[in-house]
Amino acid sequence: MVSxxxxxxxxxxxPNAIRxxxxxxxxxxxxxxxxxxxxxxxxxxxxVWILDRNKDPERKGKIQLIxxxxxxxxxxxxxxxxxxxxxxxxRDVVLEAYKAFEHADxxxxxVMTPEDFMFRDVPVYKQARFATRFSDxxxxxxxxxRDVTDGHLAVLKELDGTSWNDLxxxxxxxxxxxGLTAPLGLVDAVMKAMAEDDDxxxxxxxxxxxxxxxxxxxxxxxxxxxxxVTEHMERKVxxxxxxAQWDVTKAKHATEIPFTRIFYVPEEPRPLAEIDADVQRxxxxxxxxxxxxxx
Numbered sequence: 352m353v354s355x356x357x358x359x360x361x362x363x364x365x366p367n368a369i370r371x372x373x374x375x376x377x378x379x380x381x382x383x384x385x386x387x388x389x390x391x392x393x394x395x396x397x398x399v400w401i402l403d404r405n406k407d408p409e410r411k412g413k414i415q416l417i418x419x420x421x422x423x424x425x426x427x428x429x430x431x432x433x434x435x436x437x438x439x440x441x442r443d444v445v446l447e448a449y450k451a452f453e454h455a456d457x458x459x460x461x462v463m464t465p466e467d468f469m470f471r472d473v474p475v476y477k478q479a480r481f482a483t484r485f486s487d488x489x490x491x492x493x494x495x496x497r498d499v500t501d502g503h504l505a506v507l508k509e510l511d512g513t514s515w516n517d518l519x520x521x522x523x524x525x526x527x528x529x530g531l532t533a534p535l536g537l538v539d540a541v542m543k544a545m546a547e548d549d550d551x552x553x554x555x556x557x558x559x560x561x562x563x564x565x566x567x568x569x570x571x572x573x574x575x576x577x578x579x580v581t582e583h584m585e586r587k588v589x590x591x592x593x594x595a596q597w598d599v600t601k602a603k604h605a606t607e608i609p610f611t612r613i614f615y616v617p618e619e620p621r622p623l624a625e626i627d628a629d630v631q632r633x634x635x636x637x638x639x640x641x642x643x644x645x646x
Contacts, residue, residue: 352399352400352402353385353397353398353399353400354397354398354400355395355396355397355398356395356396356398356610358370358398358400359382359398359607359608359609359610360607360608360609362605362607367605367606370468370606370607370608371469371605371606373402374414374465374468374469374606375465377406377411377412377465378402378403378404379400379401379402379414379465380401380402380403380406380410380414380415381401381414381415381416381417381449382398382399382400382401382414382415382416382417382608382610383398383399383401383417383419383445383449384396384397384398384416384417384418384419384420384610384614385397385398385399385419385420385437386419386420386421386422386423386435386437387420387435388432388433388434388435389423389433389435389436389437390432390433391430391431391432391433392431392432393432394432394434396420398610409452410452412464412465413452413462413463413464414462414463414464414465414467414468415449415452415460415461415462415463416460416461416463416608416610416613416614417445417448417449417459417460418458418459418460418610418614419437419441419444419445419459422437422441422442422444422445423435423436423437423438423441424436424437424438424441444459445459448460458614458616461613461614463613464577466575466576466577467575467576467577468575468606468607468608469575469576469577469604469605469606470573470574470575470576470604470605470606470607471573471574471576471580471599471602471603471604472571472572472573472574472602472603472604472605473571473572473573473574473580473584473597473598473599473601473602474569474570474571474572474597474598474601474602475569475570475571475572475584475588475592475595475596475597476562476564476565476568476569476570476595476596476597476598477564477565477568477592477594477595477596478554478555478562478563478564478565478594478596479546479548479554479555479563479564479565479566480548480549480550480551480552480553480554480555481515481546481547481548481549481552481555481563482512482515482546482547482548482549482551482552483510483511483512483513483514483515483518483545483546483547484511484512484545484546484547485507485508485510485511485545486545486547488544489507489544489545490504492540492543492544493507493540493541493544496537496540498532498534498536498537499537500531502529502530502531503526503531503533503537505529506522506525506526506529506531507522507541507545509525510522510525510545514552514553515542515545515546515552515555516553516555516556518538518541518542518545518558519538519542519557519558522538522541523538535558538558539557539558542557542558554594562596572584572587572588572597574602576604580597580599580602584597
């Protein structure tokens with residue numbers, strides 16, 4: 352089959368289910384990336400999928416990806432968007448990579464397993480850490496509530512510096528001792544109003560004992576099914592966010608074949624000395640042009 356790139360990663364329910372089925376049934380033998388501008392009506396990248404219900408023993412449980420996008424020559428006479436073609440030598444390069452069935456040339460061939468293309472999107476979050484602070488901002492916020500009195504505020508002032516996690520117990524007890532009520536809604540409002548970020552405080556939990564997620568920190572980490580989640584997080588996440596936590600039970604399973612990412616080869620950055628020289632040259636040219644304008 353020949354297709355565009357969409358079937359590799361389309362996340363819609365239908366395409367994802369078809370891709371999942373192809374992977375689980377081990378029907379994909381090889382996917383070959385063709386050069387751009389190979390077809391009359393479009394210049395987009397295209398891919399050849401070869402499916403096989405009776406794979407050779409050594410190819411069972413494996414999927415080969417071949418990047419043939421660089422194997423082309425220009426046509427002497429373009430036909431619309433079709434400006435390239437694969438010569439016999441170009442095709443032989445792809446064929447030999449297929450026969451070798453290995454990472455013989457890491458820029459051309461990859462041999463992988465179906466599990467490498469199945470993944471879990473695991474929610475990763477960072478637990479907030481709060482100190483309890485009585486402040487003008489907290490007073491202003493709480494005064495907007497009808498169930499807050501000056502007596503409540505006096506109690507809260509005495510609780511400044513109390514462990515934030517202890518507020519659900521300490522505040523109602525202090526309120527009762529002062530002859531006041533402390534309904535659950537007020538307890539939640541007090542915890543929110545008096546929370547101040549403090550990295551030295553213990554991880555925050557709400558009055559139900561559930562972790563409080565730090566604002567703006569919930570992310571999704573994509574973990575291949577072929578990798579252990581904990582090992583992946585220790586390698587990819589914890590070095591950059593030691594306090595990160597994750598919940599595998601809420602992971603969503605799906606599939607994709609990230610062809611471009613698999614074959615991506617980072618380019619070496621230019622030496623700083625070379626960049627500095629170019630900057631100095633351009634600054635000199637600009638200075639000359641400004642001088643001409645002033646004259």
